[in-house]
Amino acid sequence: MKPWKIVIPLAGVPLLLLLAWGMGQDPRAVPTPLVGTTAPDFSRETLQGDTLRLSDLGDTPLVINFWASWCIPCAEEHPLLVDFERRYHGRIRLIGVVYEDTRANAIRWYQERGGNWTNVMDPRGRMAIDYGVRGVPETFFITRDRRILLHLPKPVTYDVLELWASKILAPDSTTTPS
Numbered sequence: 001m002k003p004w005k006i007v008i009p010l011a012g013v014p015l016l017l018l019l020a021w022g023m024g025q026d027p028r029a030v031p032t033p034l035v036g037t038t039a040p041d042f043s044r045e046t047l048q049g050d051t052l053r054l055s056d057l058g059d060t061p062l063v064i065n066f067w068a069s070w071c072i073p074c075a076e077e078h079p080l081l082v083d084f085e086r087r088y089h090g091r092i093r094l095i096g097v098v099y100e101d102t103r104a105n106a107i108r109w110y111q112e113r114g115g116n117w118t119n120v121m122d123p124r125g126r127m128a129i130d131y132g133v134r135g136v137p138e139t140f141f142i143t144r145d146r147r148i149l150l151h152l153p154k155p156v157t158y159d160v161l162e163l164w165a166s167k168i169l170a171p172d173s174t175t176t177p178s
Helices: 004-023 070-090 103-113 126-131 158-169
Strands: 044-046 052-053 060-067 093-099 118-122 139-142 148-152
Touching: 004 052, 044 103, 060 070, 060 126, 070 093, 070 126, 070 158, 093 126, 093 148, 103 118, 139 158, 148 158
Parallel strands: 044 118, 060 093, 093 118
Antiparallel strands: 044 052, 060 139, 139 148
16 A cells, blocks of 8 residues: 555545634634723714714713614514613613614614614724624623623623623622633
8 A cells, every 4th residue: 555545635634623623613702802991982973863972971881782784683682682771771871883784774673673772873883893893793791980891792692681781780890800
């Protein structure tokens, strides 16, 4: 038997292993460098035409959710956000960021699905770039002192909302998670 008949197929084994490992990875699971840092300031127009600035929001903890009307997972997570906003109204401020979408589509989508929180426009994705958003939906949990405690680059779940709401409401929430 000639050695090349064994060597050539064996040379492909590491490549196949690397490929198999890569196929099992979440392509959006890149850790954000923003966790533990101050949330980027913003000044954005709301769906109603007013201006909302991060610097004007006081010290209420925030949940910032990037979404779009064309996003199927956004529609699936929306009822959880409606319930979350109702339960935490006055204690945590939920802000929606309409990512690369039109005002008309966003208004229609929001009216059809309900909700009672402020949504701001990000038609060119500049705020998304500042926050390191790679797609929608993505959600940020922000403490009273405006530190990003969690960046969730996928749809929220009830359990995630509850866990991180308690963390940003905690008196010691100004520290980063361990």
